[in-house]
Amino acid sequence: MALHTLNQAPGNTTCLERCLQALAPNDALLLIEDGVYATLPAHAAKFASLYQIDCYVLQPDLQARGIEDSVSAPFNIIDDAGFVELACEQDKVISWF
Amino acid sequence: MSEKTSDKKRVLIINRRAPYGRSNARDALDVTLTCGVFEMPVSLLFADDGVFQLLGQHNAADIGQKNLSANLAVLPMYDIEDLYVCADSLQQHGLNADELAHTVKTVQASDIQALMRDHDVVLTF
Amino acid sequence: MKFSIVVQAAPYSTQSAETAYRFANTLLQKGHELYRVFFYADGVHTGSALASPPQDEPDIPANWQTLATDHNLDLVVCIAAAVRRGVLDSNEANRYGKDGANLASGFELSGLGQLADAIAESDRVITFGA
Numbered sequence: 001m002a003l004h005t006l007n008q009a010p011g012n013t014t015c016l017e018r019c020l021q022a023l024a025p026n027d028a029l030l031l032i033e034d035g036v037y038a039t040l041p042a043h044a045a046k047f048a049s050l051y052q053i054d055c056y057v058l059q060p061d062l063q064a065r066g067i068e069d070s071v072s073a074p075f076n077i078i079d080d081a082g083f084v085e086l087a088c089e090q091d092k093v094i095s096w097f
Numbered sequence: 098m099s100e101k102t103s104d105k106k107r108v109l110i111i112n113r114r115a116p117y118g119r120s121n122a123r124d125a126l127d128v129t130l131t132c133g134v135f136e137m138p139v140s141l142l143f144a145d146d147g148v149f150q151l152l153g154q155h156n157a158a159d160i161g162q163k164n165l166s167a168n169l170a171v172l173p174m175y176d177i178e179d180l181y182v183c184a185d186s187l188q189q190h191g192l193n194a195d196e197l198a199h200t201v202k203t204v205q206a207s208d209i210q211a212l213m214r215d216h217d218v219v220l221t222f
Numbered sequence: 223m224k225f226s227i228v229v230q231a232a233p234y235s236t237q238s239a240e241t242a243y244r245f246a247n248t249l250l251q252k253g254h255e256l257y258r259v260f261f262y263a264d265g266v267h268t269g270s271a272l273a274s275p276p277q278d279e280p281d282i283p284a285n286w287q288t289l290a291t292d293h294n295l296d297l298v299v300c301i302a303a304a305v306r307r308g309v310l311d312s313n314e315a316n317r318y319g320k321d322g323a324n325l326a327s328g329f330e331l332s333g334l335g336q337l338a339d340a341i342a343e344s345d346r347v348i349t350f351g352a
């Protein structure tokens with residue numbers, strides 16, 4: 001299935017909404033760059049109804065923005081190596097920006 | 098499609114930006130045409146502000162750009178006819194499929210998931 | 223795994239160019255192959271030899287050059303997107319009658335056919351845009 005990456009801050013609601021709609025069971029979602037702000041608890045509800053989708057967030061981008069300790073479920077923190085691994089495990093990468 | 102093209106990667110191009118304000122629409126079209134020239138199966142999905150590309154009566158001369166709508170109209174000459182438009186996006190912009198200038202199939206979210214599954218490479222613009 | 227990367231965003235204007243570089247570097251360190259990097263739209267600015275960031279900031283074009291040299295990478299800058307944005311090699315500078323060429327070494331100008339080829343030949347194509 002697909003790895004979806006999203007780099008837009010949650011203020012870009014259309015981008016997040018369209019990405020979430022496109023996610024299918026067994027896809028993975030990785031938030032990168034400004035996209036990592038969507039892991040703050042205030043946005044957790046947006047991801048609550050995702051079914052069989054593994055959610056990840058890129059550590060260097062969390063660290064840069066000082067929000068590494070605020071990551072809420074369902075996000076798992078991964079590093080650059082984890083990003084590459086995800087791209088290998090899934091059969092394609094779809095970028096949302 | 099010929100036997101040869103069935104071995105080729107199937108490309109889905111997702112157009113999410115309106116035409117003219119940014120180069121994304123033009124960039125996507127150039128990649129689309131290249132895929133056509135190389136006989137790679139290519140489908141286009143228009144979503145979010147990308148649906149505006151499908152309106153007709155473009156006249157971009159006074160803003161110094163080429164007419165995107167006229168260029169989209171040549172896609173069938175390259176056997177590129179699998180065009181899809183996101184139903185939600187049309188609705189959000191108050192548009193109907195029948196007012197679009199190009200022949201497109203309207204798709205729901207579940208169809209979009211299937212499109213992504215059925216193509217080997219997805220490029221977004 | 224054989225990757226190709228498409229970079230659509232200019233360095234320094236958005237973070238994408240740097241994320242793309244880090245991804246490329248990491249995949250190579252993990253032993254994967256990077257078949258081609260295709261710089262398109264504003265991404266063509268990555269190939270400018272004139273980029274001169276402050277010394278305490280990463281030199282993104284130079285980082286790509288080093289990576290290309292170390293790993294024999296194919297860094298392709300879309301020729302149409304580049305020349306309209308003012309990134310030219312000496313051939314194009316002559317063709318357009320410009321005083322200087324500024325395509326950084328290690329990058330080459332070429333057409334979208336290189337992107338189509340990258341799609342055909344790669345296991346994974348990943349786009350970095352903004």
